[in-house]
Amino acid sequence: MARPALSREEVLDTAAALVRAHGPDGLTMRGLAAALGTAVTSIYWHVGNRESLLDALAERTVTDLGAIRPHGEDPAERIASVAHALRRALRERPHLVAMVHERGLTERMFLPAHRALVREAHAAGLRGERAAELVRAVAFQVVGYVLVERNRERAPVQSPADQELWDAETADADPPLARALAAPVEADRLFAASVRALVTGLLAGATAPAAGDIGDKPDTGDGSVGRGPYSQ
């Protein structure tokens, strides 16, 4: 056999490629063995069984997900930028993210983003429970949106054309509305609008910290201005 020795890493790499391409259901032990050019049973020696193989892939995804860097002029903008970066990262590996989620590792995967949101919530003048609420509401919003979006893409043909549903209903009362609802969802625009609305609502009534406080907010105190604590 010309095959070089099989390694756990190689098994994981090939398995990850299969999952990215065809989803978890597209990963069969026999198919993976064929892709690797080995016997099915060799895989078991390296990764145990299918379930722990998927566990390993999820674990990998958690560490693969890099840090999130907010940018923008004010806290609201910077919070929105975190939401957008998060959405993009999630959408790049939908199947793997779903696996992370099913295994209860979402919290850990989101830690960098959570921390960034905490900083921005503080900068916006929210503290304590209200800051926690913002962090979680934004995180839920992003994950939820991506989940809905993914499902929509998987099943893009809505059985009755939306037109049909809305024309009779509201055409007379509000034609632009009927037209808007008959058009396909513009996912990017809707996401931006939803995030903006949510953040606006969450920050409503928040009193920004005084100018003196905001300039040097109580960071880690290590004096490394410009570099976030997530740089590693």
Next chain:
Amino acid sequence: MARPALSREEVLDTAAALVRAHGPDGLTMRGLAAALGTAVTSIYWHVGNRESLLDALAERTVTDLGAIRPHGEDPAERIASVAHALRRALRERPHLVAMVHERGLTERMFLPAHRALVREAHAAGLRGERAAELVRAVAFQVVGYVLVERNRERAPVQSPADQELWDAETADADPPLARALAAPVEADRLFAASVRALVTGLLAGATAPAAGDIGDKPDTGDGSVGRGPYSQ
């Protein structure tokens, strides 16, 4: 032989019960046959195959979902009440709803709720595209939240205790925040707060009804107006 004649309805009823109890994966043709007391192959005569059986269950769920009736003093409250009713309905049959979603029937399932939201958006003074945006943002918010919630419940044990993650991070800067983030998510409260914030944001700047076309843009109607404001 004591078995009365099998009917399509009976097959669907028993299959739905199995899906509600054990999820779609818990529905095997052999298991269903055992529950019905017939041969596996009899099921095929009545419903074709497993896939079309699941299709039928999804279709059923769509029609089962009753109309949504808003209640509350003002539009914001009534919109929130629709969101809450929707969430409850979805949570009562998570597996079936997921199946509806996978089959692209969500739009149809949501039609009653959509219509209710349109009415409230109008009452709040939103028209045209902005009203459509509200309808969709709220719908996405609810579905997304329920999806996240369901996944969280399925995998309740987050691997590192949240305490561990947050104590060191923010305990000094904002102890109440650290405490809040270390506590388990209060799903009802968070949902209520998120919906409230989203609706507040969406209605911000809306003028009372009687005003004419407000947000109407000089658009040719090609549907691809402007790229999102958040193109990073």
Next chain:
DNA sequence: ACCTGAACACCGTTCAAGT
């Protein structure tokens, strides 16, 4: 018209046996 068992091609997994 309705039901049946046998058979087929797929799974994931185990295990004794190889090197």
Next chain:
DNA sequence: ACCTGAACACCGTTCAAGT
């Protein structure tokens, strides 16, 4: 230490044969 084929218990599905 690493790999293998054979075998087992599951799948969904088809089909000729029953009544």
